[in-house]
Amino acid sequence: MIHVLPSIIDGLLIGFVYGVAAMGLTLIWGVMRVINLGHGATMALGMFCTYFLFSDLALNPYLGMVAVVVLSLLFGFLIYGVALQRVIQSGYLSTLLATFAVNMIIIGIGTAVFTTSPRNIDFSAGSITLGPVILQGTRLLAALAAVVITGALYLFLYFTRPGKAIRAVSDNRAAAELMGIPSSHVLALAFGLGTMLAAVAGGLTSTFFPFTILSGATYQLKSFVICVLGGLGNPLGALVGGLFLGALEGIVPTFMPVSWVPVVEFVLFVLVLVVKPTGLLGAK
């Protein structure tokens, strides 16, 4: 049982990054009632963006993240304007399919341009040995970055005007509109932020895992699980859900084959949805 500790720590570190991706998804859901099926593809774009900044411009991946933030925010606005604005009122099926179409377009163009050969950011931040635990520097930094981003998001949502507007719309869309918050701008902003979080999470992941344009799919599914565990529409819940999932991925393999982890994850996902759709944290 010596390996439990490193396992859990590895899980928690990656959990922070999962959490950031899931926060994006849950923010979009909370404000827009849209399940963004283009989330994974956006993450993959974040990975590529970081990769090219690193390999072509020799930009440190963590500095590169600033560029990723700006670009992905704009990209989010673009998607909202082109694919979502028109159908945002037509119910969840339309928006699901619109985001799925965006996903197909990104993956399609990505495959044609980047091919699907795996890429690797050859960046090492060393590793730290603490007794039986060996921590990879890149994972540690990614977790740190995730905490910083969460903090920044919190400050934004609670202490700025647009942030408060987003929260207001998330809580009650009809009421917020009555009070004159420009809903459509808020929706665009929320989608931009969600996209940004996805791209950043992708960028962070790319510093320690190889990736292709298709890599986002796995993380997108994990994000769904996390959002449901943490309560759909609850950004803080998403972070906690991410940590929970990370820890689960660390603990479960210690007593059953690793390949059973997804079975546990998705069964848990369905159970929580059915029994407590507000999430493990949420009120009944």
Added chain:
Amino acid sequence: MRRLGLGLTYLALVGLFLGFTALPNPALAAEKTVTLGFTASQTGKLNVEAIRQINGLNLWIEQVNKAGGIKLPDGTVLKMAAKFYDDESNKDRVQELYTRLINTDKADFLISPYSSGLADAAAVVAQQNKRIMITAGASSDSTHFKGFSLVYMTYTPASLYLAGAVDLLAKLAPEAKKIAIIHEKDKFSTDSVNGLRKYAEGKGYQVVMFEGYDSGTTDFAPFINKIPAGVDAVMGGGHFADTTTLTRQLYEKKVQTKMIALLVAPPEPKFAELGEACISVVGSSQWEPVAKYSPEAAKAEGVEWFGPTVADFVKEYQAKYGKEEPSYHSAGGYAAGLILQKAIEKAGSIDTEKVKAALDDEDMYTFYGRIKFDTTPKAHGLQLGHQMIIIQWQKDKQGKPEKVAVYPPAAATGQAMVCPVR
């Protein structure tokens, strides 16, 4: 329709044959194009290996045609032509495209796509439509337990892939007892490690960990964390991308063991890009440019030699595709062509039944090693003649990674080393 098409081709061939024998000038031999149909993963997760394989095959086609084609006893000259599609590493596409290759493009012979899973899917279609398929880049034993009679294998079967590594371990570290196996859960890797496990346990080793990961896995931390302390060897892996990542993470996590032996990726030249992480990693290769197969050795064993020598193959390959040395995927692609060429020459025909009989009979040495097929109904087409070469990455004089053949002794170009302290 197909029957009709075949019949017509027959009639045409017979007609041509009669026509030309009647003609006084034998120099005007009939020329016929033989279509080789295959799909390749130009996109999808297996494209690196697949493209090498295609390069090998295309080199063979080019050389055959340059040499004037295959001449049949009746004077017909066969020119080779390739017809291929991108299968995107997707099985559905493979089946759809092979059906198309057979029925629409009228392929005479089929070469398999790269990887056991895809080859398996294609083999079903080949057999259903009664076409001969030479599999290259596919080594699942199980493909040949399904009752196919027209599918022939170029590679050493998966179950024997890492057997040499176990033998090497016994030599290198006689006190070693415990092996941990981490493998991709696809057909090929599963067949390999099942064979490995059986072989290792037969030799008295203890398999202390046996875990599979999904194709496309990038995070191996949960697996690496499960490796028990004091393990003597870590074995397994899968295909290039995942095995490379596994190797890197084994290094980053400072896993201490005597030997790391992995599938598929280590023989690849690109594996050297891992730098320090690849040092001492052992892999098994279907073929290496340093291989010592020669017409003389073949003669000593009393087996016929066929095709170019190892040196010629490497030279021609580099001339066509640039500096990079051919890998075993490329060699396998070329060898698949040779297998077919030899059989067609022997059969003196491209008739499926006749070529099949020639293939069943085939026993030869090539630059790629010996080729001989199982002809029992239970495992028809399984490769019996060919042997694996065990390689290891070591540091050369400049400290750069260098690939050394270490086993079997007959093929070795250097001494094997134990995994250094990390």
Added chain:
Amino acid sequence: MILQVQEVSKRFGGLQALLDVNFELAEGQIMGLIGPNGAGKTTLFNVINGVYPPTEGQVIFRGEKITGLPSYEVARRGLARAHQVVRPLNDLTVRENVMVGACFGRERHSRSSAASLADQALTQVGLIDRADQFALSLNVAQKKRLELARALAARPYLLLLDEVLAGLNPSEIAGMMETIRTIRDQGFTILMIEHIMQAVMSISDQIIVLDYGQLIAGGNPQEVANNPKVIEAYLGDPEMTARLLAE
């Protein structure tokens, strides 16, 4: 008695929506249910027809306990309802909307007999001309009539009408009142929530008054209108009441 509501209470979290509500409704009558906004009238309807179960108490319909039964079971036993906020099935035609009532109501008609029943009900509410339009295309007054027709087509023993007059103009109200009277004359029992006092007073045989979830009065329109508690809670001004009754 066709309907007996016995000591029904309903609590949502900390909110006591209904408390100890008791009343009985005799067959063939029209009973008006009145009370200020938020008094719990629609909640009472929801409890009666099984949208949610009461926290305490019993609902007995035609001698049978229906407390806690799901709403479709209640509907099958012969209790139909027209909603306050119209809820047409938008992508179905008007006729199909009404057929749903006939198919799944008390008599459980087959699709073909439901069609003719639907046409009858549509004729009765004066919507037959629009039978083939999509429900989406109706205006509010027409949608109200559609609600009524749908409930009627179920051939219920008891009709719950939730503010079917709200949002209609005076001539539409007169028409609807006429329709309700004919329905009663055909032998349906009706329990109706209504805000338009003049209408409810003139049409009801009995009236009960709900205030803050409690029943504060009951009786014929005259009695209720003169009940000081009612006047205090709801009507506010006795003179106004007198005027209303005089009209």
Added chain:
Amino acid sequence: MNLWRQPGFWPSFLLVFLSGLVVLVLRQDTLRETAFTVLMFIGLASSLNILMGYTGYVNFGHIVFFGLGGYFGFFLVSEMGWPVYLAALGGGVLSSILAYIIGAAVLRLRGAYFALATIGVNEAARAFVSNFEPFGGSTGLYVNFSAYDRYGGAGQALWFTFILLWLVVLAVIVVSYLVKRSRFGLGLSAIREDEDTAMVMGVNAPLDKTKAFLISAFFPGLIGTLYFFKNGNVEPDDAFRFQMSLEILVMVMLGGKGLLLGPIVGAFAYERLRGYLLTSVIFKNLHLATSGLVLLLIVLFVPGGGVGWLRERFPKLRRWLE
């Protein structure tokens, strides 16, 4: 009801009937393979339509029944030696039983929550099957080639499988139509439009939507068995491809959900479009992106799908385009 007198039934039935017949008459293998794929998607999309179009429950995991039913049917063929038609029936029945169990849990959810849960069900099933040894774990199951002998060799077996698929898809069309025109179907429409109101009107929504789920799940199980039998093997990644689930959904939307003809036209159009893009020189590398663009345009500008648009544009055609 006399099916033969229903104008809304004929176009759909004839379309599928004749296209199958043409393939049988021409007897070309390549054509059969293409037709097999198209028919398969018509069957899958039409069966999804029963739940998604008629009942309004958007199932992202329709493929789970294709996978599980197909796996079970294939298991019956390869391990138990059943003839393929009985095995397919077995696969269908198992799918329905599973739908009953899964439905008991997830049909309590509505809207996007239901959609999300079905994604989870699909992933859980895939992960489970790839660890489930009786089904061959991650490497799946295969039939020995001799299994085709009882149908007169592999070539004949493929034709036989094609005919079975054709019949199954015709059955899907007939059942879809009967459901749509029945009292039960009217109840489903009511549930789709407003479930609470439907219940107040007497529709037993929990039971009816479970029934719709069962029917909708039955056919993918049948089709899955036939498909894997044709392929000769089954593996978890082929059986539970989320992408394929989404494609089926796209087909329903493309043609028009809730209509009998919609999924047929949608499946046909989508498959042919993809086939064209894949073989075209210009679009070969961009086929996915182009399909995505087409989907986006449909969602944004023709939400009723192709057939839905025709119905709106030409009201006179409505009775034919059900």
